[in-house]
Amino acid sequence: MNLYPLKFYPILKERLWGGTKLGTLLGKELENDLIGESWELSGVTGDVSIVANGSFVGTTLTDLIDQFPEEILGKSVFERFGKEFPILIKFIDAQKDLSIQLHPNDDLARKRHNSFGKTEMWYIMDADNDAELIIGFKDDITRETYVESLKNDTLTDLLNYENVSEGDAYFISAGKIHAIGAGILIAEIQQTSDQTYRVYDYNRKDAQGNLRELHTELSVDAISYDKQDDFKVSYGQGTNVSNPMVNCPYFKTNFISLNKNMQFDVSDQDSFTIYMCIDGEVLIENDFGSISIRKGETVLVPAITNHILLNAKQAKLLEITI
Template sequence: MNLYPLKFYPILKERLWGGTKLGTLLGKELESDLVGESWELSGVAGDVSIVANGSFKGTSLTDLINRFPEEILGKSVLERFGKEFPILIKFIDAQKDLSIQLHPSDKLARKRHNSFGKTEMWYIMDADNDAELIIGFKEDISKETYVESLKNDTLTDLLNYENVSESDTYFISAGKIHAIGAGILLAEIQQTSDQTYRVYDYNRKDAQGNLRELHTELSIDAISYDRQDDFKVSYRQEANVANPLVNCPYFKTNFISLNKNIQCDVSDQDSFTIYMCIDGKVLIKNDFGSILIKKGETVLVPAITSNILLSTKRAKLLEITI
């Protein structure tokens, strides 16, 4: 079977906080000045990715997995997650501040929504000089203090603000309150889940003039109220090797900076491999075919692969497996 490296059509999402950097910096074809997200690889119902290259062009990710479950996912991934693709890959452009939000844990999401929870990571690709993220609280607080701050409109006084620069990386565990600030373009890797509890939105209104829904009651028992400095990721940037970024139960991510060709033996990996190109361009070749991708593009290499050749003179990649 010819399971070559698979590229998918991006699923572009208009957001009231979105902008144009997904077009100007990443080459996406935008039809709006308010595009906030490019879903690169998704198995989310209603937003399933469609293959854009080769003999499977036009086939959905779901159909491919149903036809070749172990070959696409890997035996261990299939046993753990079934045929649901377990992660969601995005590029995000925040022209304005996103809402302050959090995501439920697996246990809570399963109980309330019959879905996965949402743990995620961010790699900063571009940031204005004064750009900030909100991650967690400045100090430990109580549930009562949090509820009181919502009533008094003082939640922002309790939050931790982080100045960011290109290549900074952050890990956001389920339950941690957070927000992407204006002027940030990033790559996001997350569990397959769209469960978000919005707790504060600066009293903004949508295109119809309505305040956006808040999830105040749902959030109260989902938040981590302790301050934990566990979110900024330190990592090496040695050339032409896989530098570990994040290794959590839901995904493993490496940073790879290339200035020459490298060969990767993945015969014992038992998982698909995803490459997000965050700079330059690279030819990705497995046992069955190849594809050239450039900055802002993503490719899925099926688990049946034994060897991957990364061919380039200069590229930076995020490499994601389970």
């Protein structure tokens, strides 16, 4: 079967906090000035990605997996997750602060929502001067302190703020309170889940003048109250090698900086490979075909692949597998 590198049409999401950087910096065709997310690779019901290149153009990701489960996912991935694609890939533009939020772990998400939990990582592609993320608490706190801070509108006094720059990376485990601050463009890798508990939103109103829904009661049992300084990702900057970034039960991510061709033997990998282009342009080739992508584009290389060739004069990539 001709399972070449697959590119998908982006699924653009209007958000209250969205902006224009997905267009100006990543070349997406935006319908308005409030586009906050580009879902690059998604198996989420109602938002399933559609192939944009080659003989499978117009085919959904779920239909491809239904036809070729082990060939697309890998045998071990299929045995673990079934035909549900386990990763959601996004680019996010926060023109304004996102709500302060957290996500349930697998056990809680399964019990409450029949869903995966949500562990994620962020790579900072662009950041305005003094842009900040919120990640975790600045000190250990108790459940009682947290609940009281929500009642007194003092939650922001308890939070940890991180100044960010291009190239910084962060790992956000399920249960960790967090928020993307204004002026930040990120590449996001996450479990396939849309379960978010919004706990504070600066008393903002939506387009209809309504306060946005908060999930105060759901959050209390889902949150990690310890400080846990485990979120900043340290990684190598070596050229023309895969520099490990994150290796967790849900995904593995490497950073690759290219100034010449690289070839990989992935015959023993037993997983698909995703490439997010975060700078430059690269031609990605497997045993069945090739495609060129540029900054802001994403490709899925099916697990049936034995060899991958990356052909670039100058490019930076995030490489994701299971």
